[in-house]
Amino acid sequence: MSGGAGSLDPNVAPVPRTRRGRPRGTGILIAALSTLVVVGVLGYLIVNSAGWPVLQSNFFDAATFFDTLPKIVKAFALNVQIFLVTEVMVLVFALVLAVMRSLPGPAFFPARFFAIAYIDVFRGLPSVMVVYLLALGIPALQLPGVTDDVFFWGIVTLTLIWSAYVAEVYRSGIESVHASQDAAARSLGLSRAQSLRYVVLPQAVRRVIPALLNDFIGLQKDSALVGFLGPIEAFKRAQIETDATFSFTPYIAAAVVFLAITIPLTRYVDWLIARNRRQRMAGAT
């Protein structure tokens, strides 16, 4: 191995190396080169295939893209409203369900049974079906005093569906906290509820944050379901533009908008988790 600590000349600074002995800069260079080659080959193959002009004019038409992008971004505001409101309600309701499910003892059997049945049913049914059944079915009863607003029922439906998924995520978090934590808390004199609130849940929720984020992103895309009932959100706006122009480019625009939200969000949460881990394990490797 040349360079590095091998050179004994004090006037020559040693080349910074990675643990494997490769000079630090070359790793990035190799990665960039390899990516360029792969993307270049794939791109060449796609662009030179016989159907590419048709695909380009139907899916990647620049004029249509920039025409429809503002309308889709405007409609996306509705999606944002829907998933923000829903997410808050889901996080709360799912926690209630998860706690209900973990209540021990025969006295709490109805609570456990309800939670299990609820989760099974709402996870098992296709979402579109539930949306139609609840948002069209309940207003069909024409109950006095009950709002028929489509927006309201859409959010209620999404909350009910996603609480089922998130409750299971919470449950896995709770069960992953070692029983000794709960035992220690109880032995210190905390009641069951206090132990849950101050010892178990804080640890449990921190552990499952990546999975909660996973479900949040799924919910963001599911907000398009409310569009089936009428409100024109981003996906529906893309569909309207597509049907008006007979080109599929608006869907690409909607995809770009969705990715523009989810990717930064994911990176931000990754950073939060890493920071949290650094703080908790300060110094330890």
Place this chain on the structure above:
Amino acid sequence: MRIRSISALAVVAALALAACSGTAATPVPTAAVVTTAPVTPTTAPATPTAVPATPTPTPVTITAAPTATPVAVITPEPTVAATPTAVPTVAPTDTPVPTPASLVSAECMAGTVATKNTGRLTLSTDNPAYPPWWGGDPNTQYPNETAGGDGWSVSDPYSMMGYESATAYAVAAAMGFTPDLIDWIPNTVFENAFKPGPKDFDFHLAQISIRPARAKNVDFSDSYFDANQAVLAMTKLKDGSPNPILSVTTIAGLKSFKLGAGVATTSLDLIENTIQPDVAPQALASNAVALRLLQNHQIDGLVVDLNTAFYMRDAQLENFDTPDPEATIVGQFNVSAQVDQMGIVLQKGSSLTACVDQALAQIKADGTLQAIYDQWISGNQNIPTFQ
């Protein structure tokens, strides 16, 4: 542990393989050859004389079965003069209609024109297909229908009943295709009509409006129907009081109501561009959802084309012929910018487009299209026009 991870890998690999093979790309057509048929009818001097009478018998056979009962007594078409030797048959009508010279050139006739299935015409429409555009009973086996049918629901194009079905058969007849040479394929997803790539059909009609932006991706024929839009509303509100929207007579008066329209329709354009309501308009996935939302009073009014409004009010809702109907048509629009023109959809650059245009010109000129209109499209029944 090792066995479990291997089997897990195997499952993932199997799924990946299934996904790949399921989406096995249809071989990309190499240099799609598009021959635009030369329209000049100078090459075939003899054939035009053999064709003139063929379109005219069509209205007679249709008016013979005006009711919706699927009686299979549809009289067979007189033998089509595909060869120049046939003698032009005179139509057995009461009032002798002077037969105009054929407007369909020789290249467009059944024997010579290039179609997906040589010698046969493959047509398509959406499934389900609603009256008054289509008709007939899906459970009936019509003559020329494939055994077992194709899973049509609500209507059956092979019945030749309904405005679009009759128009399609008339256009085909003008081109020399008798009903036994016509195949129908159902289309369940609206977008399939204009997805990129070669189409499964020769032409497709499903109340699709001609728009310049759409014409960039498909070919449209000339218009075969001009449609006015209308507003349909429930007569009473949830609490039984009369619906305030019924008293609206102007476009401006509609602004304060929550209106809905089908997501793929130009009705939605009408709401967004002409009415411009204060309440956000609703785009509804299907007619079924639209009707349900209307009945639930979740939308105040539904904008659809006038004939669909009639169908919904009369066939799908109750009591239309009583003094207390379940739904009322509030009014119709005659805004010139929004009169929808419906056209037949063909593959972009198809050689059939010019032929279909000629056939349409033919059936307009000889009165066939008017007869079809009179039979299948109810009159405007004194629906007031919005100012």
